[in-house]
Amino acid sequence: MVDMAVRPEKFQSKRAGTAREKVFELNGIDVFYSGVAAVKGISMEIHRNEVTALIGPSGCGKSTLLRCLNRMNDLIPAAEVQGELLYHGEDLYGPTVDPVQVRKLIGMVFQKPNPFPKSIYDNVAFGPRILGEKDDLDAKVEKALRGAALWEEVKDRLQDNAFGLSGGQQQRLCIARCIAVSPDVILMDEPCSALDPISTGKIEDLMVELKDEFSIVIVTHNMQQAARVSDRTAFLMVELDATEQNRWGRLVEYDETEKIFTNPADKRTEDYVSGKVG
């Protein structure tokens, strides 16, 4: 067992790996809220430098699953994760793992843009500042904003309040804020659901660019989006017990996106991606 709290660089050094390297390995993950299952028996592998999409109808546990990956579920006192979740081969829920350290390596972009009520500059500089990386802050902010394709639009008004940006710009600012701390993985929870089509297009382009440097896991309601940006797609579905009282999410199929959308192995996947159910 390696102590992640004291040696986070161990994981960063793995960046130079091959494209097929596994970032996450999930073996039989169950998540419970107050003892009620939200997802059951999820087993899958997430690869480095790929965009992995989680799709499925509402309430199938996509976001719940995503929030396991950077231990955001820890913030809900009643949430409980069972099963094995390996991050670069290390148990993410091991007793010596500090969730704060995990979140430094595995960033997150939320459904609704949530810029801080501060200047654009301070939003991006927030991460490096709390991590104590205060030298060369200007360069870091510029790099992150360029990385999020926002630099040209905001370079002359870095000190303006971030709330003055449009929704799409705010979301790219949140992505910039996330990549400013050089994470290993970026999790995106329906990042475009509150945005117009043009802003959505920009963020989708960005995801494809960012995967050269990061591994991305995205939850989306939008099947076309999954088809456009992702390399692999996982389809989750709601499952009911015999009494139809309890419902939870189950992984139906996980494969290359091409295959999920053109030649799915499971009939339910086919029905969903072809729009017969949803």
Place this chain on the structure above:
Amino acid sequence: MPGADASVPRNRLAVAGARATTLAMLRDQPRGDVIRNTVFAGLLLLAVLIALAGLLALLIQAFAKGSSALSLDLITNPPSTAFPEKAGYRPAIIGSLQLIAGVILFVVPVGIGAALYLEEYADKSRWWNTLIEVNIQNLAAVPSIIYGILGLAFIVRGPLDLGFILAAGSLTLALLVLPMVIIAAREAIRAVPDSIRQGSLALGATKWQTIRTQVLPASIPGIATGVILAVSRALGETAPLLLVGATVFVTFDPTPFSPDGYSAMPVQIFNYALRPQEEFQALAAAGIIVMLVVLLAMNSFAIWLRNRYEQRW
């Protein structure tokens, strides 16, 4: 759909009929409803007027009686029983300023700390946290004289045994307004949306970093507003001070820890008002004007602060 063609006479007739019926129904609002609405609105207006009339009567009365005594001497001179024309509020004003300074020093860290605990750390499903919450709400409604007795028993005498000093009065007033500050600070902290906390935590910030760099800065305007309102309440309190040693007649400038006694604005006003002579009555009225001006200024500042810096999410 040919049937809906307005050029067909039968359709025109039907439309005209429907319109006439509708207009007739709209025009014919029941008389009783109109009267009831007017009467009710009138009663509500009366309620507002009664509240305003109280304040207005107080202001008129104070200005009519006190304007003759309004001068700089009022602020700079100590009280005197022999020469009412020279008497002023100097020790009382200095005493009040020191009292509220002490209140702020105590109430800001403790109030914010308690509010942060209750909002950010307390597990609401635990019964003792609910109990604390309910009790803080109750404490805000406890009569101030009870705090005076508490201050006398625990601060002036008893465990703290500070004696009848200004700092003891300050501490008593601080306890009195602490629940108000906690409630206001909690409101302000609760108004910071969870998405901000999650955004910060998702960047690898610790809980304390998130509170210090995101939650607190965003809630400071609301907290400051609550503190100002609490302080203006403390400034006007008389009853508890009488129990913890605010002597009604002090002719020297008080200091926080001196055992020689201290006074405060409302206490001094009370003292002047008790005296039968016309001059002292005028002095009391002038003191009321000074206090009203200070209190209105503080409350206006609180409202301005809230409107100016309140974060809209």
